[in-house]
Amino acid sequence: MIIEIHMIQNHSPANLNRDDLGAPKTCIFGGVTRARISSQCLKRSIRRSPEFAAALENGGGVRTRRLIEEIAKAAAGGGQPSDDHKKAIYKVFKEGGVTFPDNNEEEFKALWFLPKAAIEELGTCVKDGGNLGDPFANVIAKFVGKDAVHVPDIALCGRMTEFDAKGPLADLKGKFTVEAALSAAHAISTHAVVNEVDYFTASDDVSGKDAGGAYLDEAMFNSACFYKHFAIDWEQLQKNLGGDIDLAGLTVKCFLEGAAKANPSGKQHSFAAFNFPDAILVEVKQNNTPVSYANAFADPVTERSERGLIGESVAKLASYANDLIAGYGLRATRFFFSPNGRIKLGDAADAVGPSIEDATPEGDFNKFVDAVMKAVKSPAEAN
Numbered sequence: 001m002i003i004e005i006h007m008i009q010n011h012s013p014a015n016l017n018r019d020d021l022g023a024p025k026t027c028i029f030g031g032v033t034r035a036r037i038s039s040q041c042l043k044r045s046i047r048r049s050p051e052f053a054a055a056l057e058n059g060g061g062v063r064t065r066r067l068i069e070e071i072a073k074a075a076a077g078g079g080q081p082s083d084d085h086k087k088a089i090y091k092v093f094k095e096g097g098v099t100f101p102d103n104n105e106e107e108f109k110a111l112w113f114l115p116k117a118a119i120e121e122l123g124t125c126v127k128d129g130g131n132l133g134d135p136f137a138n139v140i141a142k143f144v145g146k147d148a149v150h151v152p153d154i155a156l157c158g159r160m161t162e163f164d165a166k167g168p169l170a171d172l173k174g175k176f177t178v179e180a181a182l183s184a185a186h187a188i189s190t191h192a193v194v195n196e197v198d199y200f201t202a203s204d205d206v207s208g209k210d211a212g213g214a215y216l217d218e219a220m221f222n223s224a225c226f227y228k229h230f231a232i233d234w235e236q237l238q239k240n241l242g243g244d245i246d247l248a249g250l251t252v253k254c255f256l257e258g259a260a261k262a263n264p265s266g267k268q269h270s271f272a273a274f275n276f277p278d279a280i281l282v283e284v285k286q287n288n289t290p291v292s293y294a295n296a297f298a299d300p301v302t303e304r305s306e307r308g309l310i311g312e313s314v315a316k317l318a319s320y321a322n323d324l325i326a327g328y329g330l331r332a333t334r335f336f337f338s339p340n341g342r343i344k345l346g347d348a349a350d351a352v353g354p355s356i357e358d359a360t361p362e363g364d365f366n367k368f369v370d371a372v373m374k375a376v377k378s379p380a381e382a383n
Contacts, residue, residue: 001234002290003252003376004332005259006281006321008190008313010225014273016264017041023195023220027188030298035189035224041264042228043184046255047153049262055152055247055254063113068093068106074123085126092136096169113159115151137168152251155240156182156232181237182230182255185292189224190313191301196221221271225309227297227317228277230259231290234376253373256282260365279314279343280368281321281359283332284375291330296320311343318345321356333375334359337368 015024017037025036046052064070068089072081090105099109118139125135158180165173197218204214232255238248263274296316305312324330334356336345341363345356362368 001376002283002285002288003232003234003372004283004285004290005228005230005232005256006283006293006317007228007259007277008225008279008310008317009187009228009275009277010310010313011223011263011273011275012271013196013221013223014271015219015221015267016273017266024222026193026195027186029188029294030300032192032300033194034191034300035193035222035226037187037226037264039184039186041266042187042259043157043182045262045264046258047157049258051258051261052153052254055251061113061115061151061154062119063111065107065109065111067108067112067114067119070119071122071126074120075126076123089122089126092168095167096137096172097164097166098169099163110161110163112161113154113157115154137171150242150244150247152241152247152254154178155237155248156180156251156255158182178240179236181233181240183233183290185229185294187226187228188294188297189300190227190297190316191225191303191309193222193224219267219270221267225301225313227294227313228259229292229294230255233288249373249377252376253369256369256372276339278310278338279317280337281317281356282335282337282368282372284334284372285330285332287331289330291324291328293317293321293324314338314343314345318356325355335362335368335372335375336360337362337365339363339365 015022017025019025025038026033027036028034062070068086069081071089072085073079075085076082086106090100093108094100094105101107101109121139122136125139128135155178159176159178161176163176165171197220199218200216202215232252234248234252237251238245241247241251260277260280268274296319297313301309301312301316303309307315336356336359338344338361341361345359345361360371362371
C-alpha cells in the first residue's frame with residue numbers, strides 16, 4: 001500500500017529555503033524559473049514540528065555529528081559532560097573506524113542518526129566505566145539493526161551512515177543503512193517566478209549627528225504557490241518499525257498533520273509566511289506505484305487566471321490527475337480537503353472511468369485526517 005499526499009500551498013512573500021548565496025531556491029521546469037523548497041527542508045520542518053512530535057512520545061531520533069557530546073551529557077545525567085568521558089568515547093569510536101575532521105576529537109565527519117534511547121544507554125555504559133568497546137557495540141547493534149529501528153522519524157526518512165567499521169565496532173559493518181519509507185519531492189511553484197530584492201535599513205535608537213540608517217543590507221525573497229508531493233510505503237514503514245502496525249498508523253497520521261501545518265523556518269522572523277495549504281489530495285493505493293502530478297504545471301499557471309492563482313492551480317492538478325487516473329486506470333481511495341470546502345473539484349475537466357472528482361470531499365481537517373486513517377487501517381476496503 002502507498003499513501004500519497006498532494007498539496008497546493010500558496011506562500012506570501014518569504015525566503016523559506018535559501019541557496020548558497022542567500023537567495024530563495026529556484027529551478028527550471030517547463031522552460032521557466034520556478035520557486036523551489038528542497039525535500040530535505042520540507043522533511044526537517046515536518047520531523048521537528050509539534051504535530052509530528054505526537055509520534056515521538058516514546059522517543060525519536062537525533063541526527064548529529066556531535067554524538068560524543070550527547071553521550072557524555074547522558075552519562076552526566078544531563079549535566080556538564082566530563083572531559084574524561086568524552087576522551088573515552090572518542091577512543092572507542094576512533095578505534096571502531098569512525099572518521100573525524102583533522103584536529104577534532106568531538107565531531108564526526110558524517111552525521112549519525114540514532115534513537116534518543118540509544119544515546120541514553122550509551123551514556124549508561126560510560127557512567128558504569130570499564131572497557132567501553134563491547135558494551136558500546138552491543139548497545140549500538142541493538143538500535144541499528146535494519147529491522148529494528150522502531151523510531152518513526154528514522155523509519156520514515158531512512159538512514160545512510162557508512163563507515164569502515166573495525167575493532168570494537170567491526171560487527172556493525174553494513175548494518176546502519178535503513179531504507180526510507182518516505183519519498184518526498186522538492187516543492188515547486190505552479191507558475192513562473194522572479195526573485196525580488198528587499199533593501200532594508202536598521203536605525204540607531206540613540207540619536208547622533210547622522211540621521212541615516214545604522215545598518216544597510218539587501219535580502220532576496222519571492223512569493224509562490226507550491227505543489228508538494230509525498231509518498232509513504234506502508235509495508236516498508238511497518239518493517240522499519242519492527243511490525244508495529246499501531247505505531248505505523250500513528251506515524252502516518254502525524255506526518256499528514258505535520259505536512260499540512262508545518263512550515264520551513266527560513267527568514268520567518270522577517271516574513272512570517274505561515275500559510276496553510278488551500279487544497280490537499282490523499283490517495284490510498286493498493287499497489288507500489290507512486291505517481292507525481294507535477295507535470296500538471298509543466299505549462300505554468302498564468303498570472304491572471306479566471307479562477308485566480310490558487311483556484312487555477314487546483315483545477316490544473318485535478319484535470320491532469322483525471323487524465324492519468326482514467327488513462328492508466330489508477331485505482332485508489334481518494335480524499336480531498338479544502339478549508340471549509342472553499343475550493344471544489346467539480347470545475348476540473350470531465351474524465352471517463354475513475355476520476356479525482358470521486359474523492360471524498362471534506363472541509364474539516366480533523367475529519368479529513370480521520371477518514372484517511374480509516375482507509376489506511378482497513379486497506380481491504382480502500383479500493
